[in-house]
Amino acid sequence: MKTALIAACLAGAALALPAFADDAHKGDMGHKIGMMDTNKDGMISHDEHKAAMDKKFAGADTNSDGMLSATEMSAKKLDMKDSNNDGSVSRDEFNAAGEEKFTAADTNKDNSLSKDEMMAMWKAHH
Secondary structure, eight states: OHHHHHHHHHHHHHHHHHHHHHHHHHHHHHHHHHHHOTTOSSSEEHHHHHHHHHHHHHHHOTTOSSEEOTTTSOHHHHHHHOTTOSSSEEHHHHHHHHHHHHHHHOTTOSSEEOHHHHHHHHHHTO
16 A cells, blocks of 8 residues: 555656746746846847847856857857857857847747747757
8 A cells, every 4th residue: 555655656746847847947047037138128128138148158258269169168059059160159150049049039020038938949949
């Protein structure tokens, strides 16, 4: 009897984990949106997104050479953004990749991203 009860509890917990994980990601995304949403209107404008991308690039460029190397980025992200395949990502390449994501995520083409659009973008890239 105890074994069946333990098994049932474990099965229930396993089924609930994806929901908790999704809620955790929503919380993380909510925090990121809050940090990017400098005018606090609940949306991420094109300018706010660009400013966040610039801040992200500057934070990743630890040697301040204006390029992101493999040591400054994961190999997967480097490959995704290195459009000229020179083994590093310039600020222009980084911003172009961010612009592409923004444009794709802005499904209603209002030049800003809602929380739902941000969540959809995050899910598509993770």
